[in-house]
Amino acid sequence: xxxxxxxAVFGLLIAVGLxxxxxxxxxxxxxxxxxxxxxxxxAVLSIEPGNTIRGQRPRVNETAHAELPRPICNAPAxxxx
Numbered sequence: 001x002x003x004x005x006x007x008a009v010f011g012l013l014i015a016v017g018l019x020x021x022x023x024x025x026x027x028x029x030x031x032x033x034x035x036x037x038x039x040x041x042x043a044v045l046s047i048e049p050g051n052t053i054r055g056q057r058p059r060v061n062e063t064a065h066a067e068l069p070r071p072i073c074n075a076p077a078x079x080x081x
Contacts, residue, residue: 046060
């Protein structure tokens with residue numbers, strides 16, 4: 001009976017560890033996806049659509065480009081990461 005309890009507790013600890021690790025993996029994947037989406041949105045907003053619609057080469061709005069936020073890669077790492 002005692003050996004069964006030890007094995008069961010050990011198995012539960014392993015299961016909890018895997019759940020926590022999987023949750024952190026999903027959270028970091030979601031953060032990376034959110035950062036990529038935000039970067040793509042910012043890049044699209046800095047392009048002047050007038051020339052692109054007429055089939056010419058797209059031009060970057062320098063004012064909008066200068067106001068873009070810094071990349072998340074330059075941000076300090078969070079303690080949870």
